[in-house]
Amino acid sequence: MAKHRVSRSIVVNAPAEEVFAVIADPRRHPDLDGSATVRGHLHGPTRLTAGSEFGMDMKMFGVPYRMTNRVVEYEKDRRIAWRHIGAHRWRWELEPLDDGTTRVTETFDYSTTGPLAVLYRLAGHPARNARAIEATLPRLKALVESAQER
Template identity: 65%
Template sequence: MVRHKVARSVVVDAPAKRIFDIIAAPARHSEFDGSGTVRANLFGPDRLERGSEFGMDMKLFGVGYRITNRVVEYEEDRLIAWRHFGSHRWRYELRELSGGGTRVTETFDYSRGLPAFYVLMGMPARNGRSIELTLERLKAAAESEGS
């Protein structure tokens, strides 16, 4: 059993490269964010790579704030993960399927920080719902760009 991680997957009718291009563009994060917390990209590169830092304008529980993220895992067209000052990570893994399409798995990994705090705040269930919405939006964006 995986502890202190929340993950969901979706199959997208698009090549991994197209999907990865969307995820690796921080200016597009608010477009597919299903949590409603990501407002806008404040600074950083147009395209993320390992070690990139990017700032986001956020809003949680009605309170606005800004956060700086850093890419900590990266494999072109396959894997990207970032974290901020907290130790938890948001991770996207893409795997092209032999029958066509790409399986995209998003994981919120809160095992490195204060897991008990996240559980107490109800974050695993909330993040699970947000990830499902994010993946729906990402799927729609990637599939519409191919038509």
């Protein structure tokens, strides 16, 4: 694992295009979220692309708030990342596998935060985000695979 990044992967039994369609739809983010902080989609497009802005209703430690995110990395059906006012990013990378499945890697990347990286570690963000990613990826897998069964 790279310094100042937390990543986990899972293999989803679906093509990358189908997985990406779910991740790139901010209305689905509350369904995917393993952190229990994303509550709902406020505004923005139904399909994210490079530069898209989208707002989410959030709640952390019992305190509700709203957050606007901007897509800062984008390669259709392969990679998408967004950030909000903080410099850290949430990145999704999709790797199509030979058997028609897709390896999905979700990353909390705080390598872009400069000196704030120390504060992130002290506040426990890397460990908390690792647990959230470990909960999010199986939710994504179940959501995409159940849609395929229909």
